[in-house]
Amino acid sequence: MIASNASLSGCAGSDGAGGALCAQLENTRAYRTSLTPTGHRVVAVCLGVTGTLGLLTNLLVLVLFCRYKLLRSPINMLLVNIALSDLLVCLLGTPFSFAASTQGRWLIGGAGCVWYGFANSLFGxxxxxxxxxxxxxxxxxxxxxxxxxxxxxxxxxxxIGLSWAYSLLWTLPPLFGWSRYGPEGPGTTCSVDWTAKTTNNISYIVCLFVACLVLPFMVIVYCYGQLFRAIKQVSGIHTAMSRRREQRVLLMVVIMVVCYLLCWLPYGVTALLATFGPLGLVTPEASIVPSLLAKTSTFINPIIYIFMNKQFYRCFQALLRCQTPKRGSSIKSTSKVVTKAVRAGAVVAGNGAGNNTWVTEGIGAGDHNMAVMVASLDQPPEGADG
Incomplete structure (x- = not known):
């Protein structure tokens, strides 16, 4: 995030973008680390824990998806895409920053720094x-x-194709001259160069912040807000069975939004402070914390979006016990109960609710529609519901 100050090893023999980066860093002599050995060890421990948890949780998601056919639904494909991108961060990114932190310096040269910055930005x-x-x-x-x-x-x-194409659209430009990838924090990780005060660099940072942080956040808040609004209106029609469901959905939405902000907002804000603030406003020591928070998303995502999903939880239990997963009520029976309530409510809505009819019609369009919402959003692990 902040161009740090440690001697970059491996510059000799680098060519292309990596050679240019090395030459600039060595000419300015602005690449020395300011972290103490203890500080580097703390960062290494954090990266080791984050990388290990991310590797295990996301790999488990892929194993469950490949092992159990009942998980192979369209919406679960999106969950697998998230797990795959997070897994690639743990495999192709975190090991290099972990190794650099254990040694207190970047270890794979200028070209490796460019690769690291590009790959981590792409997968993130x-x-x-x-x-x-x-x-x-x-x-x-x-x-x-x-x-x-x-x-x-x-x-x-x-x-899924859009997510990869969109990411490439915003991560390829620094390789071709619109901004660039370089060292950040204490010199043991690399990312977009947040500190260059040129129009070229600032324009990229602003566009990247809006397109890849603000816009996804707005979509998430709007969509989950509308879903909660719809469920709340159904609760108003059939309060006897829906009040607890409404509370669970609200809790899940709050958790999703808060974790998104905790993982990515500090990184985005610190990057903007580094870009628009005076030189030295954000120190390498301060910048490493948001960077570590962003990396925690690699294991927080599967916990929130997958292991709080009752389908995946049942399959996880079955995998541990070497059994066939119980189908239970996570999809069909639950959706039938909810859909009956919605359809009953539709009669009430049709008689006097007026503008609420579209909500009940949309929710009651079919068992699968409600099943997706119930199974993938508000279902807690078995036993948590009482």
């Missing part, structure tokens, strides 16, 4: 955009006027 933005696509898919599935087709992967495939 894929994860962010996938979260936004997931929220929109849940919103459109529940609010759609027709029953969702559980075998139609075309829409979700387009969403």
């Amino acid at each position: 933005i894929v994860s962010l955009i996938s979260l936004a696509v997931l929220s929109y898919e849940r919103y459109s599935t529940m609010m759609g006027p027709t029953e969702a087709d559980a075998s139609n992967y075309r829409k979700v495939s387009l969403g």
Whole structure:
């Protein structure tokens, strides 16, 4: 985030973008670390824990998806895409910053720094955009006027392709001259050069912040806000069974939004302070904390979006016990109960609710629509519901 001050090893023999980076860093002699050995060890421990948790949780998600056919639904494909992007961060990014932190200096040269910055930005933005696509898919599935087709992967495939294409759109420009990738923090990680005060660099930072942080956040808040609004209106029609569901959905939405902000907002704000503030406003020591918070998303995402999903939780239990997963009420029976309530409420809405009719019609369009919402958003692990 902040160009640090440590001697970059491995510059000899670098060419292209990496050689140019090395030459500039060595000419300015502005690459020395300001962290103490103890500070580097603390960062290394944090990176080691984050990388290990992210590797295990996301790998487990992929194993569950490949092992159990009942998980292979269109919306779960989006969850797998998030897990895959987070897993790639843990495999292709975190080990290099961990090794650098243990040694107190960057170890794989200028070209490696450019690669690290590009790869981590690419996979991180894929994860962010996938979260936004997931929220929109849940919103459109529940609010759609027709029953969702559980075998139609075309829409979700387009969403997954969009997340990767959109990420490439914003991570390739620094390789071709619109800003650049360089060292950040205490000199043991690399990212976009946040400190250059040129128009070229500042314009990229502003566009990146709006397109890859603010826009996905707005989509997430809008879609989950509309979903909660719809469920709340159904609760008003059938309060006997829906009040606890409404509270669970509200809790899940708050957790999703708060964790998104905790992981990414500090990083974005610190980057903007480094870009627009005076030189030295954000020190390397201060900048490493937001960077570590952003990396925690690699294991927080699977916990929130997958292991709080009852489908995945049942399959996880079955994997541990070497059993066939119980189908239970996570999809069909729960959705039937909810849909009956919604359809009963639709009669009330039709008689006097007026503008609320579209909500009940959209939710009651089919069992699968409500099942997706129930199973993928508000279902707690078995036993938590009493």
